[in-house]
Amino acid sequence: IAAGINSAQAEDYPARTVTVIVPFAAGGPADITGRIVADIFSRYLGQKFVVENVGGAGGTIGALRAARAPADGYTILSGHVGTNALAAAFYPNLGYDPLKDFEPIGLSAEYPELLVVRKDFPANNLKEFVAYAKANEAKLNVGHAGLGSVSYIGCLLLHSAIGIKPAMVPFTGTAPVLNAMLGGEIDYECDPVLGTLEHVRAGTVKALAVAAKKRSPMLPDVPTSYEQGLPEFDIAPFYAVFAPSGTPKPIVEKLAEALNKGLGEEAVQKRLADLGADIIEPGRRGPKALGDLINSETTRLMPILKAAATK
Numbered sequence: 001i002a003a004g005i006n007s008a009q010a011e012d013y014p015a016r017t018v019t020v021i022v023p024f025a026a027g028g029p030a031d032i033t034g035r036i037v038a039d040i041f042s043r044y045l046g047q048k049f050v051v052e053n054v055g056g057a058g059g060t061i062g063a064l065r066a067a068r069a070p071a072d073g074y075t076i077l078s079g080h081v082g083t084n085a086l087a088a089a090f091y092p093n094l095g096y097d098p099l100k101d102f103e104p105i106g107l108s109a110e111y112p113e114l115l116v117v118r119k120d121f122p123a124n125n126l127k128e129f130v131a132y133a134k135a136n137e138a139k140l141n142v143g144h145a146g147l148g149s150v151s152y153i154g155c156l157l158l159h160s161a162i163g164i165k166p167a168m169v170p171f172t173g174t175a176p177v178l179n180a181m182l183g184g185e186i187d188y189e190c191d192p193v194l195g196t197l198e199h200v201r202a203g204t205v206k207a208l209a210v211a212a213k214k215r216s217p218m219l220p221d222v223p224t225s226y227e228q229g230l231p232e233f234d235i236a237p238f239y240a241v242f243a244p245s246g247t248p249k250p251i252v253e254k255l256a257e258a259l260n261k262g263l264g265e266e267a268v269q270k271r272l273a274d275l276g277a278d279i280i281e282p283g284r285r286g287p288k289a290l291g292d293l294i295n296s297e298t299t300r301l302m303p304i305l306k307a308a309a310t311k
């Protein structure tokens, strides 16, 4: 018996609808990824997995709700490197321990971030952006999905490399940031490639750089931060699934196995690749690989973020 659920109940899992908490607004990268994952679970486990968007405070409100849910497999979290590792750099009292309060299930996808500016922003490449941003720092409005979100972390790295501290405006996700940018209220954002891909292609916003060593196959004309002399702007956040800690092992294993199978499907891989994702190879799937990645990313990025935040 673990956390109020007996082994027979664990064997029968899932016997009813499962809630997948997505800790950001509908329509953005976290939501799109969470829905792909929920669909995989529904298909392999024969029950409905329903996404619930619980936005706010950089995803930490939704993550906290998942951490405190009964550890019975009926509430799980589709989080990311922010909610489940790096947010701790920005909140003295997160209310949950990203390492101790969750059972890792597995990675879902990784996407490089883009620097995206409104259509009429007076810069067409990173060099022009840096010059404009330095000269107009007080006028800039940067949109992000809250302190500790990956859009916040991406632009924090960018700003720290340039040496500016413009106004950072929080939203409940980057889908609403994009709307505000289309409306001209926000100048730019740093968002995983899938967030703005269609708008970049349609020319309703401009992508100035991909924050990676390699260009994105989905946007081959957008140069990298490295090509443009700003290698510090390098971020490809991972999105991943978690259950509250204490969730019985058979349930964790069922979820992990379903996710592994789904990620191995050609159709799922094509869908993710079309969104600009780096596909998670078999050796990086599952609870152990995710747990190791969280530990290594926390160790690698915490000092960089803490330094950037105080710069």
Ligand code: MLT
Pocket: 024, 025, 028, 029, 030, 031, 059, 082, 144, 145, 148, 149, 150, 151, 152, 172, 173, 174, 175, 192
């Ligand atoms: C979103 O889906 O809104 C973003 O992925 C959240 C974030 O920037 O962390």
